[in-house]
Amino acid sequence: MSDVMSKQGKIMQICSHIILAAMSVMAVVPFWLLIAASFSDTNYAVAEGYQFFPEVLSLDAYEYILRQWAQIGRAYLVTIVVTVAGTAASLIIVSMLAYGLAQEKLPGGKVIFALILITMLFNGGIVPQYMIYNNFFHLKNTIFGLIIPNLLLNGFTVVLVRNYFRSSIPGELSEAMRIDGAGTFYIYRHLILPLSKPILATIGLMEAVSYWNDWNNGLYYITDSNLYSMQQLLNEINNNVNFLANNSSMLGGVDPGALPTATMRLAIAVIAILPVLAVYPFFQKYFAKGITMGAVKG
Amino acid sequence: MRKQFKKAAAVLLCTATALSVLAGCSTQTEPEQSGSEKENTSETDHIVVTYLTLGQTPADLQEVQDALNERSVKDIGVEVEFKPVSAYDAMSQFTTWLATGERYDLMMPLLQDLNTYKEQGLIQPLTDLIAENAPYIQQMTDEGWTYASNNTMDGEIWSVMAVPNVTGSGGGFVVKKQYVDETDWAYDENKVYTLDELGELFAAIKENHPDMYPCGQTGATASYGYVGMFDAMGGDQATGVLMDTESTEIVNLYETDEYRDYLQHMRDWNLAGYIYPDAAVTDSSQEELVDSGVAAGYFMVSAPVQADDSEYMIRLTEVFQPTQAMGGWVVPNTAEEPEAAVRFLNYVWENPDIANLIQWGIEGEHYVVLDEEKNLIGFPEGKDATNSGYYNTLGLWGDTREVYVWSESQSQEKNDAYTEEAMNNPMKDIGVLYSPSAEASTKIAAITAVVEQYEPSLETGSVDLDQYYEEFINALKAAGVDDVIAEKQEQLDAFLKGK
DSSP: HHHHHHHHHHHHHHHHHHHHHHHHHHHHHHHHHHHHHHHOOOHHHHOOOOOOOOOOOHHHHHHHHHHHHHHHHHHHHHHHHHHHHHHHHHHHHHHHHHHHHOOOTTTTTTHHHHHEEEEEEHOOOOOHHIIIIIIISOOTTHHHHHOOOTTSSOOOHHHHHHHHHHHHOOOOHHHHHTTTTHHHHHHHHIIIHTTTHHHHHHHHHHHHHHHOOOOHHHHHOOOOOOOHHHHHHHHHHHHHHHEEEETTTTTTTTOOGSSHHHHHHHHHHHHHHHHHHHHHHHHHHHHHHHHHHHHOOO | OOOHHHHHHHHHHHHHHHHHHHHHHHHOOOOOOOHHHHHHSSSEEEEEEEEESSSSSTTHHHHHHHHHHHHHHHHHHHEEEEEEEEEHHHHHHHHHHTTTTOOBBBBTTTTHHHHHHHHHTOOOOOOOHHHHHHHHHHHHHHTTTTTGGEEEETTTOOEEEEEEEEOOOOEEEEHHHHHHSSSSOOOOOOOOOOOOHHHHHHHHHHHTTTOOOOOOOOOTTTOGTTTTTOBBBTSGGGGGGOOTTTOOOOOOGGGGGHHHHHHHHHHHHEEEEOOTTTTTTTOOOHHHHTTTEEEEEEEEEEEEGGGGGEEOOOOOOOBBBBBOOOOOOOOBTTSHHHHHHHHHHHHHHHHHHHHHHHOOOBBBBBBEEEEEETTTTOTTTOOOTTTOSSOOOOOOSSSSSTTTTTSSSGHHHHHHHHHHHHHTTTOOTOOOOOOHHHHHHHHHHHHHHHHHHHHHHHTTOOOOOHHHHHHHHHHHHHHHHHHHHHHHHHHHHHHHHOO
């Protein structure tokens, strides 16, 4: 009996290793190709296509980045500021809102919760949204245009955090504090927040990554290249290079040579993903823990 | 407890203040900015103008704008505020901006369909505005210049385009001189070559450079417009064309013998190894292919500006004058100072030095004049393409024949000769633009989708012609191409009758 079990277990082991190995290869290969291509010589890359092991190496693309650091460094800074400020603001708002909603006795709590659920299912559409943010809030071409729309608050994270507060932090603890004379905010600050580090780290990472990778807000709300984020800069360079290539017969006088080549664009992409790759491992330990803890109990 | 109450009160107060600020915004009819600036400068009109970039706002744009305002406020009482936006974003965003009421006094929908703007009521007719505020543009229009009047729809002018430095079109092939000079293939600037003769050149180049693909055709840029001669009455080439300057019959370009013959050549050349194997799908531009030594040249409009000093322009058709519907500067309905906007256009079109200022920046700082006669400029000492604060801008302003150029190959002499040749060989449909009915518009969307599906692989010779060509034509017919062609023919007939 036990022999059979272990045999089955072994087969299981081997199969899952093969499957997982295949999946990791699929995840790693594009990154490797990206990095290898960014280090290959432009002419070689055009002539031979992108190779996993380029024969003609060149640092031109990275030299270009250094030359253009005024623009690229600025975009980097914008991305960092937006990611840090946006994630921090988002965590504060989400945790406070979720804490309120986690109170069983909150008057109208169900209505508020329903309203939040509705935003997960429906939204106003892009044109009304653009109108509101642009005409009433005047977010266009300000840093807030990158922070507030779409990313600052989403219903899903509120629900996750609320459920975590309800299921993983015993109500008795806050009751005990209340009896000792602690107010609501004191309890939130000194009991709830310290106990919910895993879930906050999890959604914090999710939000940080979506801020880091976002180019949609930039597309709609930023036209001034001084406020471009890294991803938007990359997107703009790509699109405009193609635009120019496809319409060069009608746009005389422009010097296509002054625009970045394919390998330069790949190098910018490498620079843009580096910080995320570097930070990810440190948060990973919280990741799985946080999600499952918040997910049980509706 | 008390302390906490205070904190809570503070939060509430903040929220209330924030809300009242927002409420204040929403009741305001005008954006604050323009309101306050108007008060400050009661005598000068402030206009908001789009500034198209290639993704990077020039570092010295503010400086150029200040230098411009210094002159324009004094001369015509107009103060300009440039709003930079990349040319690619402009394609998708302008209509949203205008539909949501954002203020712009002048806008440049580059390479976009003005008909859409007009139909949606986003732009103003300019005929009267020009007559009252733009004497120079009016005078040139009266003299027969078409840079304003060629955007006439429903009897009204809707936009003013930059005066092109060269007019006319024709098929051509740009090729690096070195590859041609190595062979004994005879090049003659003014001779019109056939595709077979071009094929002989490819064969000769391929023999000298077996690793090279002489014909730098790519799927993204392939167009019969660079090879053959036709005119689409200001519409898409898929919606029916005139095949030569004598013709008054709209036909389906893709069904013509000329087009079939072109595809046959492409297929033969592809099989012979003259075309880059990944041509249909590559995202490298044709210039990149040539610069990296993969290709020797590419198909391009035969205007002299398209070839630089290291290239020959091989003509594949005679030079002719097509209809032009290039778009141009429009005055949106959200403009607050339309008169000042048109006055500013007039000012730039009349004064080449103002057009130069907007396009190339400040003399001595961003460029120096090398040859006054040839209008030739270069970088000042210590500056180049990578560190200049104002370079590589789009030429969208004024009379581009008078605007400086960076290379002798773009000299106005050659352009004028080409223009004259074209002017003597006009298409019959000049003066009328195809304006599709709602029903036809839907069909056109389907037709262009079919073209996008088949054109890149057919025109790079990547697929078997016998099978896919027929499929392509049938798909076009199924999408309703014949109805669209009939409608276009009707509009052309009506125009020719009234002439």
